[in-house]
Amino acid sequence: xxxxxxRSIPFWILVAASIGLVAAGLLTVLDHLGTMTxxxxxxxxxxLEVYGGQSWIVLGAALIGAxxxxxxxxxxxxxxxxxxxxxxxxxVDLSPLAFDDVDDEFGSDAADPEGTLDAPAAPHEIERExxxxxDAETGDASTEEAQNGSSGSTATATKISVK
Numbered sequence: 001x002x003x004x005x006x007r008s009i010p011f012w013i014l015v016a017a018s019i020g021l022v023a024a025g026l027l028t029v030l031d032h033l034g035t036m037t038x039x040x041x042x043x044x045x046x047x048l049e050v051y052g053g054q055s056w057i058v059l060g061a062a063l064i065g066a067x068x069x070x071x072x073x074x075x076x077x078x079x080x081x082x083x084x085x086x087x088x089x090x091x092v093d094l095s096p097l098a099f100d101d102v103d104d105e106f107g108s109d110a111a112d113p114e115g116t117l118d119a120p121a122a123p124h125e126i127e128r129e130x131x132x133x134x135d136a137e138t139g140d141a142s143t144e145e146a147q148n149g150s151s152g153s154t155a156t157a158t159k160i161s162v163k
Contacts, residue, residue, distance in 0.1 A: 005081045011074065018070025025063030032056040 005011055036053035039045035 005078060011077060014070055014077075015074045018067045018074060021063050021067030021070065023067075025060045025065075025067060028060030028063065029057050030060075032060070 032053040036045070036049055036057075039049045
């Protein structure tokens with residue numbers, strides 16, 4: 001038997017239960033067969049001992065058969081596991097997954113090698129970036145003229161996201 005089968009709890013339950021069924025069946029058959037034989041020989045046999053004894057003997061024979069079948073099944077499992085353990089499995093080559101080579105802007109160090117995306121921006125940097133975008137859109141350097149007196153925030157007016 002192999003190491004895996006030796007450590008298999010269901011296998012050992014099968015073996016123990018099969019041996020237990022054979023033992024219980026033998027005790028039942030031998031007990032009732034002895035009682036029936038003894039009472040028939042001395043002439044004191046009753047219907048309960050004769051007809052009831054036959055039913056108990058049939059039940060014991062069924063237990064013996066089930067136990068024998070379990071023992072044979074355990075032996076077959078042992079043979080099959082021995083045959084399967086001699087075959088060696090080839091190692092599986094795991095190729096990289098398809099999404100491993102994709103660089104996303106939030107999780108990859110290749111997209112931001114210096115880690116500048118993780119650092120919070122200072123307010124003066126946000127204002128400078130906003131000013132540069134306004135200048136690029138309007139061609140004008142004046143912030144007040146770019147907003148034209150709107151009451152919205154700077155981030156809303158220029159559609160930038162503030163972290």
